[in-house]
Amino acid sequence: MLKIENLNVNYGSISALRNETITVGNGELVTLIGGNGAGKTTTLMAISNLIPKVSGKIIFKNKDISQLSPDKIVKMGLAHVPEGRRxxxxxxxxxxxxxxxxxxxxxxxxxxxxxxxxxxxxxxxxxxxxxxxxxxxxxxxxxxxxxxxxxxxxPDILMLDEPSLGLAPIIVEEIFELLVKLKIKGKTILLIEQNASMALSIADRGYVLALGEVILEGTGRALLANPEVIKAYLGG
Incomplete structure (x- = not known):
């Protein structure tokens, strides 16, 4: 459904994404986790072409959308829910x-x-x-x-940027229950989430970003059990 190939994005002289490669299969729920400044939001903005890319490709439904305007990307079936709701x-x-x-x-x-x-x-x-x-x-x-x-x-794919940010725990649970419902219905979802534990618990697969690079990837279950992930993101 979606493939990011060797994506590089700079903010001035600062490298925000370095050779990022991720895939999202049809019907999958894939999550990106990582600390502040890891490149999670930048990834979604680059997919939607809201920021310029240095190099790399974004392939959506077997078409290169790297240079398409944001409105054309939306019309192709890619919906982006940004941080802050808007x-x-x-x-x-x-x-x-x-x-x-x-x-x-x-x-x-x-x-x-x-x-x-x-x-x-x-x-x-x-x-x-x-x-x-x-x-x-x-x-x-x-x-x-x-x-x-x-x-x-x-949309064919729904991209969500920090949907639980600033919400009460009981509302966060409602949001995640909804994401599970959408996944069961077959909706393809790319999720960025500060709550790594909850995100990985519902994800088919996940990627861990640090300083703009993918440092780990695997199934949600495998990443939940990974000692590095537990130590860095799950409070272990």
């Missing part, structure tokens, strides 16, 4: 969801009610808040709305 605070929940369809020209007006109903089934709380302004929602509800808005695109 919903439209002055629009209602319903309007935010409708806005999410604008990146997919295949979606017709007649399809929107069904798509919205699908999101309400996944996120019952959003249905309760349908007429509320996005800016009046709690942090957890805004995160749910950001994910639901991305799913309105009917």
């Amino acid at each position: 919903i439209f605070p002055g629009l209602t929940v319903y309007e935010n969801l409708v806005a999410g369809t604008m990146g997919n020209s295949v979606i017709k007006n007649k399809d929107i009610p069904q798509l919205i109903e699908e999101q309400y089934e996944l996120f019952p709380r959003l249905k309760e808040r349908e007429k509320q302004m996005g800016g009046s929602l709690s942090g957890g509800e805004q995160q749910m709305l950001a994910i639901a808005r991305a799913l309105m695109l009917k």
Whole structure:
């Protein structure tokens, strides 16, 4: 579904990613973990072509998208939920969801009610808040709305940047339960997450980044049991 080949990104004279190579298979949930400044967010921004690349390729559905504009990448079926949610605070929940369809020209007006109903089934709380302004929602509800808005695109792959950041533990559990549901439904997910333990526990595979380089990779279960990962990221 997605392959990053020898990706290099610089911020000025600082190397942010060095020869990064990762793959995400169809229907997989793959997580990237690592400390602050490891290159996790930079990876997603490079995939979406929101920052320039020095070298390397991004292959999505067997096509090189390295030089495509961000809007064309979205139209190909790649949805990016950035850190900080970035919903439209002055629009209602319903309007935010409708806005999410604008990146997919295949979606017709007649399809929107069904798509919205699908999101309400996944996120019952959003249905309760349908007429509320996005800016009046709690942090957890805004995160749910950001994910639901991305799913309105009917993407082939969903990229999530720190979905649990700043949320109460009980809401974090809800978000991760939702990701498991999406995975069971066959959705392909690339997850960046500060909570390494929870991320690896639901991931098919994971990559550990440090200073812009992949230093470890393996199944979620194997990385959870890896002494280096336990010591550095799991508080062992």
